[in-house]
Amino acid sequence: MTNIMTSLSAKWRLPPAWTPYVLLSPFIVLFFAFGLFPLLFSLYLSFHSWEPSAGLGSMQYVGLSNFTFSLQDEWFWKSLKNTFWLAAASGIPQHLVAIPLACFIHAAIKRSRNLVVGLYFMPYITSTVAIAIMFTALFSTNFGIINLTIKELAQLPILGSILPQHPIDWTNNSDTIKPAIAIVIFWRYVGFNIVLYMAALQTIPADLYEAARMDGAGRLQQFWHITLPSLRPIMYFGVTLSVIGGLQLFEEPFILTMGNGGSDQAGMTAAVYLYRMAFDFNDFGAASAMSWLLFAVVAALTWLTHRVFHMRNSPT
Amino acid sequence: MDVGDAEDMAQGPVHEQPRSPLRRSLLVSLLASLVTGACRGAGAQDRKTLVVAAFPAVDEIVNAAIPEWKRRHPDVDIKLISRQYADHHTAMTTALSTRTYLPDVMALEVHYVGGFTRTGALDDLRQPPYNFEADSKRFVPYAVAQVTGPHGELTAVPTDIGPGTLLYRTDILAKAGVKEADLTRSWESYVDAGIKIKAATGAFLIPNAHNIKEIVIRGGIKPGEGMYFDGEGHALVESPRFYRAFELARAVRQHELDAKVLAWTSDWAEGFKRGSLATDMSGAWAAGHLATWLAPNTAGLWRATQLPEGTYAAWGGTYFAIPKAANPANKALAWEFIRMMTEEPTMQLAAFKEQNAFPALTETYSDPFFEQPIPFLGGERARELWRDAAMHIKPVRVHKQDDFAEEVVNGELDKVMEKGKDIGEALRDANRLLQIRASR
Numbered sequence: 240m241t242n243i244m245t246s247l248s249a250k251w252r253l254p255p256a257w258t259p260y261v262l263l264s265p266f267i268v269l270f271f272a273f274g275l276f277p278l279l280f281s282l283y284l285s286f287h288s289w290e291p292s293a294g295l296g297s298m299q300y301v302g303l304s305n306f307t308f309s310l311q312d313e314w315f316w317k318s319l320k321n322t323f324w325l326a327a328a329s330g331i332p333q334h335l336v337a338i339p340l341a342c343f344i345h346a347a348i349k350r351s352r353n354l355v356v357g358l359y360f361m362p363y364i365t366s367t368v369a370i371a372i373m374f375t376a377l378f379s380t381n382f383g384i385i386n387l388t389i390k391e392l393a394q395l396p397i398l399g400s401i402l403p404q405h406p407i408d409w410t411n412n413s414d415t416i417k418p419a420i421a422i423v424i425f426w427r428y429v430g431f432n433i434v435l436y437m438a439a440l441q442t443i444p445a446d447l448y449e450a451a452r453m454d455g456a457g458r459l460q461q462f463w464h465i466t467l468p469s470l471r472p473i474m475y476f477g478v479t480l481s482v483i484g485g486l487q488l489f490e491e492p493f494i495l496t497m498g499n500g501g502s503d504q505a506g507m508t509a510a511v512y513l514y515r516m517a518f519d520f521n522d523f524g525a526a527s528a529m530s531w532l533l534f535a536v537v538a539a540l541t542w543l544t545h546r547v548f549h550m551r552n553s554p555t
Numbered sequence: 556m557d558v559g560d561a562e563d564m565a566q567g568p569v570h571e572q573p574r575s576p577l578r579r580s581l582l583v584s585l586l587a588s589l590v591t592g593a594c595r596g597a598g599a600q601d602r603k604t605l606v607v608a609a610f611p612a613v614d615e616i617v618n619a620a621i622p623e624w625k626r627r628h629p630d631v632d633i634k635l636i637s638r639q640y641a642d643h644h645t646a647m648t649t650a651l652s653t654r655t656y657l658p659d660v661m662a663l664e665v666h667y668v669g670g671f672t673r674t675g676a677l678d679d680l681r682q683p684p685y686n687f688e689a690d691s692k693r694f695v696p697y698a699v700a701q702v703t704g705p706h707g708e709l710t711a712v713p714t715d716i717g718p719g720t721l722l723y724r725t726d727i728l729a730k731a732g733v734k735e736a737d738l739t740r741s742w743e744s745y746v747d748a749g750i751k752i753k754a755a756t757g758a759f760l761i762p763n764a765h766n767i768k769e770i771v772i773r774g775g776i777k778p779g780e781g782m783y784f785d786g787e788g789h790a791l792v793e794s795p796r797f798y799r800a801f802e803l804a805r806a807v808r809q810h811e812l813d814a815k816v817l818a819w820t821s822d823w824a825e826g827f828k829r830g831s832l833a834t835d836m837s838g839a840w841a842a843g844h845l846a847t848w849l850a851p852n853t854a855g856l857w858r859a860t861q862l863p864e865g866t867y868a869a870w871g872g873t874y875f876a877i878p879k880a881a882n883p884a885n886k887a888l889a890w891e892f893i894r895m896m897t898e899e900p901t902m903q904l905a906a907f908k909e910q911n912a913f914p915a916l917t918e919t920y921s922d923p924f925f926e927q928p929i930p931f932l933g934g935e936r937a938r939e940l941w942r943d944a945a946m947h948i949k950p951v952r953v954h955k956q957d958d959f960a961e962e963v964v965n966g967e968l969d970k971v972m973e974k975g976k977d978i979g980e981a982l983r984d985a986n987r988l989l990q991i992r993a994s995r
Binding site: 290291292293294295297308311313375376379380381382408411412413414497498499502503504518519520521522525 | 647651653670671674815826831991
């Protein structure tokens with residue numbers, strides 16, 4: 240019996256050269272099926288016109304016309320403008336708040352630090368849909384807590400002259416939908432950036448601060464001349480993530496605007512628009528072309544971010 | 556059998572063949588699986604399964620019909636695949652495009668069925684074995700026209716429709732001294748009534764100014780024209796009906812007569828519950844929603860009447876269709892199922908009574924149920940109104956860019972109402988965008 244087993248195992252033994260590929264195969268199969276194939280298919284689709292419900296056979300080669308249409312489409316440019324606005328309005332404050340806040344938590348909170356960081360991190364791990372639904376209720380025009388608070392504050396003597404007297408139509412007005420979305424995104428990702436910067440802060444040697452203190456440097460000088468330069472690599476990482484994430488914004492604006500981008504498409508990001516081009520307006524070819532144009536923009540801005548940080552780093 | 560059992564048996568009586576108990580148990584289980592497999596195979600030869608894909612509340616209607624189907628076809632099971640409205644239609648688009656996981660019967664909302672008709676993804680029901688052409692006359696004409704292709708092909712069977720009426724709160728109208736005729740005489744008198752209602756009670760006339768635009772642009776559509784495009788694909792957005800719709804909507808917003816809420820949002824539902832909405836233009840099903848979950852506390856206070864200025868419009872509607880690439884072996888059964896759901900008055904009336912699905916089959920309209928008073932509407936015989944509206948609604952040509960057009964027009968109306976953009980300029984801008992898109 241043992242002999243049979245041995246001969247069988249010898250017969251079926253994997254050649255050593257194959258082992259890595261076999262072990263990697265689950266990932267490779269999934270990557271090809273759900274990663275590479277859709278990517279290449281969307282590239283193929285971007286050169287075709289396709290009426291999806293008529294089947295795959297109805298594809299027609301149209302050359303670059305999907306790209307030229309997209310580049311001339313007012314809504315595509317409008318959605319790109321919205322995307323940049325939202326990426327900047329939600330991304331920049333994330334870092335401007337996360338860096339000092341991380342420094343404060345790092346320096347001032349010792350015993351309950353993990354709890355505080357955990358609380359800030361909580362929105363990041365909460366389901367986007369749950370967050371968007373909660374904010375939809377908060378932003379409700381007539382019954383939302385945000386408008387009710389503004390209404391109460393408007394009764395006060397000084398604030399009354401600054402705050403609006405009518406309830407703000409947060410998610411249906413083209414002027415307020417973008418700030419509303421930016422608030423949600425900021426709230427969601429600021430905790431993630433705090434964790435990033437906290438991790439980086441822990442790697443800065445304490446003797447640098449000691450030496451600075453002995454030389455008479457104040458807290459602000461220590462922050463400016465030691466903390467900030469030391470955080471530069473993680474800032475590059477964090478900003479790159481914000482640029483990529485900001486340009487691919489989808490879930491929050493999609494749910495807050497009930498899937499249509501809101502009044503005057505003011506909350507429609509490029510990712511929402513290309514989804515809608517495919518599934519609402521049935522134009523999969525143009526949607527694919529737009530996704531590749533968006534990819535070009537993301538790649539260009541990532542490269543630019545790299546250049547900016549590289550230029551700053553080069554003298555050191 | 557666990558390992559302990561196997562060990563006990565291995566130490567059993569010696570007169571038995573020295574056979575491995577593990578091997579024996581494997582043999583037994585193999586034999587058992589062969590037997591059960593064979594039984595299942597024999598059963599599978601006799602049994603058939605009809606796959607029906609639907610969305611709420613059509614799924615409930617199909618579910619309720621299964622016992623009757625099983626009575627007629629004990630050997631044919633119904634497998635009901637139910638998804639949410641948007642997910643269902645995305646799944647159907649994917650299934651049609653890839654020709655995989657296609658159901659035998661597809662429920663489709665009117666909004667989507669036009670697109671599928673145009674692309675030829677559905678069976679032409681005029682052809683054998685369906686031969687639906689003669690029976691199509693038994694349905695509300697506008698509902699059949701919506702699924703009639705360019706060459707006369709019929710791609711789906713209507714099952715329910717949404718003839719629209721105006722619902723209004725009698726108590727709020729009484730406080731403001733407004734009569735039903737003030738609401739319906741003309742669109743202008745409707746807006747004037749809204750001003751009186753707002754001044755006297757503080758209640759809004761309608762949920763959103765867009766609602767009035769939606770209906771006014773339906774008035775005066777010429778035969779063969781669509782809502783936004785004519786038969787040749789030219790945009791119609793600069794026509795007088797759009798000017799009038801925009802002016803009326805702007806007047807509603809300027810006088811603060813709309814609650815600025817969108818349908819199906821919590822603000823919208825609260826508006827009905829708290830009595831801050833005096834009227835609502837909606838499909839026949841709306842009274843059912845109000846009665847059951849939106850505002851049951853307002854029972855007896857609502858009434859229905861025809862839309863202002865003798866306008867007739869539909870809000871939604873459902874069809875059953877058979878995908879061209881569906882399993883050919885099941886098509887005859889699929890057709891029988893569709894006929895049972897749509898051509899049998901008892902089934903149509905059951906869906907109306909249980910789910911407020913207004914029948915598309917006209918022979919149900921003589922049923923005494925239509926004359927019965929509706930308690931939620933203060934005993935009004937509103938089903939007669941909906942029946943009348945259903946027979947007056949005109950078919951509207953569907954264009955593949957209708958969804959885009961609606962959104963462009965909505966965006967321009969927002970600019971007119973919020974930013975004071977000139978109506979002529981707004982409609983010119985919309986027309987230009989639609990003209991570019993029409994050729995795609």
